[in-house]
Amino acid sequence: VLRVVESGGGSVQPGGSLRLSCAVSGFTAAVTCVAWFRQAPGKEREGVATLTVGTSNTAYDASVKGRFTISRDNAKKMFYLQMNSLKPEDTAMYYCATDARDYCKAPNMWFNQDKYNYWGQGTQVTVSS
16 A cells, blocks of 8 residues: 655746655555646646656656656655746646556556556645736
8 A cells, every 4th residue: 555645835926936745655665656647627637747666767748848857766755746937827736646556657558547546635736926
């Protein structure tokens, strides 16, 4: 069993930066992938960034590529989403998700929410002037 807790959300002006943190606890040696998803009011939840633990490969949605960076600190068992050049359309609840199976490692499954069994409670990001 894995437990996921996000933190670091808040309010920021357009062009600003935030760093979200994701603490994963439990049987962390089994973690295969960690991903960040977001859900804006009235919209579907969408994947924004993913990291495959075994290879450290990362992938990003086109809407955030070049602005967001997913990373990890192995010693602290923490994962991060550095968000730069934030835009009002980045406003959403951000969720960290993880899994211990191999499904999420396939490129066509990176942002498939069904392949992530463990989710945090979410952290709100608001970008507004």
